Amino acid sequence: MVCFRLSWVPGSVLFSLCLILGAVPSYALEVNLTDSENATCLYAKWQMNFTVTYETTNKEYKNVTIFEHGSPTYAGSVCKDDHNRSVIEVQFVPGFSWTVNFTKDSSNYLIDGILISYNTTENSTFPNAKDKGVQTVYYPVGYTVPLNNIFRCSSLLPVDEKNVVHNYWDVHVQAFVENGTVSTKEFVCAEDKASTTVAPIVPTTATPAPTTPTPKKPEVGHYVVTNGNGTCLLATMGLQLNITQDKVVSIININPNTTDFSGSCQPQSALLRLNSSSIQYLDFVFALKNDNRFYLKEVNASMNLANGSVFSTANNNLSYWDAPIGSSYMCNKEQTVQVSETFHINTFSLRVQPFNVAGGKYSTAQECSLDDDTILIPIIVGAGLSGLIIVIVIAYLIGRRKSYAGYQTL
Numbered sequence: 001m002v003c004f005r006l007s008w009v010p011g012s013v014l015f016s017l018c019l020i021l022g023a024v025p026s027y028a029l030e031v032n033l034t035d036s037e038n039a040t041c042l043y044a045k046w047q048m049n050f051t052v053t054y055e056t057t058n059k060e061y062k063n064v065t066i067f068e069h070g071s072p073t074y075a076g077s078v079c080k081d082d083h084n085r086s087v088i089e090v091q092f093v094p095g096f097s098w099t100v101n102f103t104k105d106s107s108n109y110l111i112d113g114i115l116i117s118y119n120t121t122e123n124s125t126f127p128n129a130k131d132k133g134v135q136t137v138y139y140p141v142g143y144t145v146p147l148n149n150i151f152r153c154s155s156l157l158p159v160d161e162k163n164v165v166h167n168y169w170d171v172h173v174q175a176f177v178e179n180g181t182v183s184t185k186e187f188v189c190a191e192d193k194a195s196t197t198v199a200p201i202v203p204t205t206a207t208p209a210p211t212t213p214t215p216k217k218p219e220v221g222h223y224v225v226t227n228g229n230g231t232c233l234l235a236t237m238g239l240q241l242n243i244t245q246d247k248v249v250s251i252i253n254i255n256p257n258t259t260d261f262s263g264s265c266q267p268q269s270a271l272l273r274l275n276s277s278s279i280q281y282l283d284f285v286f287a288l289k290n291d292n293r294f295y296l297k298e299v300n301a302s303m304n305l306a307n308g309s310v311f312s313t314a315n316n317n318l319s320y321w322d323a324p325i326g327s328s329y330m331c332n333k334e335q336t337v338q339v340s341e342t343f344h345i346n347t348f349s350l351r352v353q354p355f356n357v358a359g360g361k362y363s364t365a366q367e368c369s370l371d372d373d374t375i376l377i378p379i380i381v382g383a384g385l386s387g388l389i390i391v392i393v394i395a396y397l398i399g400r401r402k403s404y405a406g407y408q409t410l
Contacts, residue, residue: 033079039180041079044173050166095119102175150174153189156275221256225263231360232265238348270354286354323366328353331368
């Protein structure tokens with residue numbers, strides 16, 4: 001027997017579905033496999049999403065979010081077979097499946113790997129796909145967990161393999177459950193154990209009191225995304241997040257020393273993702289404009305605040321950091337990216353190049369208008385001429401006054 005519980009992450013709406021598995025970025029997922037005696041033998045609860053990028057016959061690249069297409073089913077899920085193997089296998093839309101394998105020995109069990117299979121001949125899911133056929137993507141997980149321990153990983157686990165981006169977070173799983181009771185002993189993933197202290201959050205009101213401390217400038221981080229051809233995205237920036245929730249403002253300086261990053265590069269788009277213990281994900285998505293310029297098109301964010309709440313926002317209609325393809329965009333002065341009414345990002349010492357990176361180095365930069373100091377030259381010249389004219393006028397008036405006084409004496 002297999003049951004899946006799906007629940008809204010923000011809010012209290014909760015419903016259960018058996019024999020159905022569905023997940024989108026705003027859903028949590030829970031699995032309970034039972035043996036012939038109706039005792040739990042595998043338990044898992046996690047959140048995930050994934051997107052497939054494919055090329056069309058029109059030489060365009062499209063992203064397909066699988067969960068937007070129909071209701072998934074499952075088959076082949078095994079709690080434990082004769083070879084000490086357990087499997088969770090799910091079929092989503094026709095031709096698309098997701099499988100995770102577990103194996104065990106005398107003292108440990110292994111979260112072995114994840115296999116994703118999809119068929120681009122399914123025109124309803126992959127309309128006008130250029131390359132037709134079954135595509136498979138295997139990701140070796142390789143987590144070894146002691147028996148009678150539940151594996152826990154709250155951090156974001158991003159995976160980018162062969163045009164499939166899949167992400168996992170808030171993972172709790174125990175394979176080969178003993179005596180039908182899920183263990184309370186936790187085996188924590190390395191990502192959660194890492195020191196991920198975030199700069200202080202400064203709560204203020206909508207009208208801050210004069211004594212509210214001014215947040216320090218964030219430390220500048222350097223982020224590099226690679227693909228099969230080498231470096232494909234470069235970013236250097238200090239980031240300060242400004243969040244307004246329930247009329248309370250939180251300011252978070254991102255510490256690059258305790259922040260993980262990942263990303264992907266496609267011909268028409270590029271992604272940089274940051275995450276830490278408090279930031280589930282902070283995505284910067286770049287796109288092409290008229291095939292000769294790039295710009296920041298989208299920002300997505302989800303993070304845990306100090307009061308225990310979760311803040312999420314997204315905007316895919318931005319237009320920042322515009323520069324020609326083959327160059328980088330630079331802005332040393334403080335700049336603001338307004339994502340929504342409740343979320344904006346201040347950047348410091350910014351430089352980005354999401355396309356056509358050559359030799360792992362930045363190309364010539366297009367500077368932002370805030371950095372353009374050329375206007376100072378005419379201002380300085382004009383101010384100097386104005387001062388000279390004023391001096392001449394004053395000298396002339398003084399000279400006339402002395403001459404007039406001399407005639408009065410005569």
